[in-house]
C-alpha cells in the first residue's frame with residue numbers, strides 16, 4: 683500500500699519507513715528536517731521536504747494519492763512546549779489538522795497517529811489504561827490530546843478511519859538526545875564520551891521504556907487492524923532512572939556518577955502503560971526487553987559516536 687509517513691526522517695518515523703519497505707508497502711516520506719535526518723530515510727522511499735503545517739502539504743497528496751497516512755511529524759520536546767506554546771501548537775495541532783483535512787479531501791483509507799502517554803498527566807504508580815482520565819501537564823501533552831480529539835471528530839464527521847497509538851518512552855538507534863524519550867540516548871552518549879550525565883530530581887521517577895522496532899511494528903499492524911481505536915504502546919513494566927543508569931554503567935563498564943539536578947517542570951513521577959488492549963485487538967506485543975534493546979542501541983552509538991570502536 684502507498685503510505686505517507688509524516689516525520690519519516692525522524693527517529694521513530696525512519697524505523698517505520700524501514701519496516702514498511704520490508705513488509706512490501708510503498709512509503710512516501712514528508713519531513714521538514716527540523717529534527718530529522720535525511721540520511722535516516724531508506725533510499726527507495728520518495729522524500730518531500732515539506733512542512734506539514736504549511737499549505738504546500740496538499741501538493742504531496744495531489745501528486746502521490748496515499749492510501750494510508752502514518753502521522754509522526756511533531757515538535758517532541760516537552761520543555762520546548764512550555765517555553766514556546768504557540769510554536770508547539772502550530773506544529774502539533776495545526777499540522778495535524780492540515781494532514782487530516784488533506785486525508786479527508788483525498789480519500790485516505792486510514793489515518794494512524796503517534797500520540798503519547800503525556801496525555802494522561804500525573805497519576806499514581808499504576809498500569810495506565812486507555813480509559814483513564816486525561817489530564818496533560820504540559821502544552822506538548824495538550825497538543826497530543828487536542829490532535830486526538832480532532833482525529834476522532836474527523837472520523838465521525840467524514841468517516842475517516844483512524845488508529846491512535848499512545849507511546850510510552852521510546853528508545854533505540856537514531857534517537858537524538860533531545861525530546862521526550864531521550865534519556866537513554868543522552869545517558870549512552872555521555873557515558874561513551876566519558877562524561878557524567880545529569881539526573882533531574884531524585885532519580886526514583888519511573889518510566890516504561892519501549893524499543894523503537896516494537897513501536898514501528900505497532901504502526902504497521904495498524905494499517906489493517908484496530909480501526910477507530912486508541913491503544914497504549916508500552917511494555918507494562920517500569921524502570922527508575924537510577925536503575926536505568928546502573929544498567930548503562932554495567933553494560934559499558936563505566937564508573938561515572940551522575941550529577942543530580944532539580945526536577946524539571948512538566949516531568950511526571952510515574953509512567954507505565956497497560957498494553958493488554960493492543961495485544962488483544964492489534965495482535966501487538968513488545969518483543970524487545972530492556973537489556974536486548976539497550977545492547978542494540980549501545981552498539982549503534984558505538985558505531986556512530988566512536989567509529990572503529
Ligand SMILES: NC(=O)c1ccc[n+]([C@@H]2O[C@H](COP(=O)([O-])OP(=O)(O)OC[C@H]3O[C@@H](n4cnc5c(N)ncnc54)[C@H](O)[C@@H]3O)[C@@H](O)[C@H]2O)c1
Pocket residue numbers: 688689690691692693694695712713714715716717718719732733734735753754755756757758773777796797798799848849850851852853858861862863864
Ligand atoms: N520518542 C518518544 O519517546 C515518543 C513518545 C511518545 C510519542 N512520540 C511521538 O512520536 C512521533 C515521532 O517522535 P520522534 O521521537 O521520532 O521525534 P523526532 O523529532 O525524531 O521525529 C519527528 C520528525 O518530524 C519532523 N517534523 C517536525 N515538525 C515537522 C513539520 N512541521 N513538518 C514536517 N516534518 C516535521 C522532524 O524533522 C522529525 O524528522 C512524534 O509525534 C512524537 O510526539 C514520541
